[in-house]
Amino acid sequence: MSVGFRTFNPTLNTWNDEVYVRTSENEVNQKLKLLPSAQDSYRRLSVLNRADYLHAIHRSLQKRMGIIKDFYLKESGLSESRFETEWKRTLDTIILFEQYLRSHPSFEKKGYLPTDSIQMRKAALPIGPILVLGSSNFPLAYSTVGGDTVAAFAAGCCVIVKAHPMHAGTSSVVAACIEEARKTLNLPEGLFTHILDDGIGLAQQLCLDERIQGIGFTGSFKGGKALMDLAQTRKNPIPVFAEMGSVNPVIILQDLSTDQQQHAAKKLAFSIGNDAGQFCTKPGLIFIPKGEMGSSFLTLLIQAFSEISPVPMLHPRIHENFDKRRIDVISLKGVQHHTHQGALNGIEGRCTLAETEMSIFLQSQSMHEEVFGPFSLIVRYENSEELRTGIQTLSGQLTGSLFYGNHSGLVDEWIHLLTDKVGRIVLNDVPTGVRVMETMHHGGPFPASSDARFTAVGTDSMLRFQKYVTIQQQNIT
Template structure:
């Protein structure tokens, strides 16, 4: 994680955030179409970096080129998605209730409401996604789309990659005539850097993807401010998967192959990795576990993102395996070296799991714990002890699903995304995706970090009462010059 970039000073952060606020005021004068052109230009400049960007990211993160190629495509796709959001325009949720001057007993004034940007957003780059959750990733593209300038703190694990993307964004700023400081980029490895960025007077919101410790620290810094600001931290999840009896009886080997692939995908370095599996004891479960162990033993160890993540994986997986009652460990047959991770499956009874809170903590990497339950009631009891999650998955036949109504009713209360007969790894970028969940998966379960609605994190509603038409934002003017969908006197109209 060593890099040659100097840590930004606290005094520099003050100036950076002041410039960001000045850019915010200027950025509001640009039309939605101009902002859309800017986002498109960022995507083009990132693509123009070609293979050199992919190679640098691979050097810094140990991620393979095919994975990085796909992630770069996701990143540029997100930018273009928010550009289209701006051009279409309805995302501002314009609502108009025209005046009723003769209504009795009280007249109604003219009321017009829409979403407006909060102000400068600080984004902390993620270690496991050098493109999609970092410099020009979803937090940045959604904030710029919402009308907020962005200050990114590069993740030290891929500082040079971040710097390359930053230079691409600077070119896009110059190409499109955007405010120079609408995007700024800093380096820093100390907690003081993060604290200063969050607590700067001009900072209006924070986006973070990473550890629970890091996310809660940023939340604490915000709460200490004179005026606390929203912190949208995505912090971790064990993504419980429930295997129902009939599907285990019919599909044990197939399910084992499917989940061995999901658990070890990218050496388990995804926030949606299935780290907890639940099932009722029986022959189907025994068959599933036997096949799963065989699949895991065939997986070759691979390098993790960096030494710090590898050290944490070794420590947390060892701690889990050392707990009383954790048995039947299946792991890859070839021992890893250096910072290579060994995929591991462990089992435990529901009774033991319920008595040991440590077993419900995330082990970030290719590790999953299978909890064996005596019956559905005990399985439900285990689920009730699991804290908020990004995802929860149920694997079952039609017969299974029909016979477990209470379980299915419970699942939306646990997570932001409920999957049926699939794997949680893999997050589609679209309007219907929810990448968020109850605490501690995220600090605010009302929002998603993926898809068009990610922009809703960086805005707030404002109502204009009896405002002269010429002074209204374009989206609220009577003639609707941008031809967007609006809720007009209770009806959706253009």
């Protein structure tokens, strides 16, 4: 095995020139030695000091937007406008946490017990160093300085990032920004650690290291579940916050007006195909009624979807997996499909809508599973009873969307049903475009995420990385 690896340019369909050197096991061990003392120092700082650190990271990133953009584009194949969106979102997340910290300078609540003059101060403290595994599909917003890292810093935790190998260059520049901010504020060495590896060896080593106290992961079910299981074998098991696959069901009710149908069809087509559908919240399953209204809606959806142009996927391996899964599903008995037919130049994702009916869907495990890419499965349902059964057979999901008109008396009932299955319910809109805010919940029942009680987006995501200690003393009055 050579010591280096390269990233891939999906747009040019070639490997990039830069060679990235894998961090050696020995180097990792050297870096980990700094952790206990760095964690101890960082924990002693005030909440406002953490806000300052986030502010400095923000500034440092801004200075290097140009070079980050260059790497981002050539390592992801994503568009310039997508870069702008993700860049803004990444910076906004940092600001959101910075502001949250400034407005909550003490993570402590106090209680008194008058009967015996006892004071109890309950403080939220960092759980300790967090390992963040960069995602493939958000080279910025869910990677080196993404939501997990920023939430962990805000909670008072050291962070070890293992960069996603597909965007090692982007990650290295971002890591340099974080390190610059740390040095500017004279914060301890070891507060942030950046690691490069194109295999799973170092991630496993880190998952088992007793100094690591929690893990943030965004990726496949297989990868997430393996980490969860590995973390349970430790002497002291730790939480793994894994956000895994989701088909994000969409329900189309019978009573959409023609205008509403057109609106929904356009929104959905874009949500499925945009950026090659490489979003954890991409609508991958659409329940459409049988009968005239459903057929007219389907025609509109197919029409709108045909206007989406295929774009390169993130990496040849992702493209290969996509095509395999896509073909698996459209080859099943009882499945029709509407597939983009134009010629492809490289690793573009071939936009595909598959179509089946509920009775077939209910029998198929393969149709219940995510196809990561510009693909969605339409399932026609006969009546409310069949729709209800369809929803009940789903496993845990990140989101569930509901499109309804003015005559849907039972909307509350569908919402009620969805709360058992999903972490976010979207009414008359598409699930993509996750807003970073305090009331966002980005998570869902297993297997969508490892723990339905926690969100990966928004300020509450900090709660994953905090533990509590109560200090009890005689009330000094």
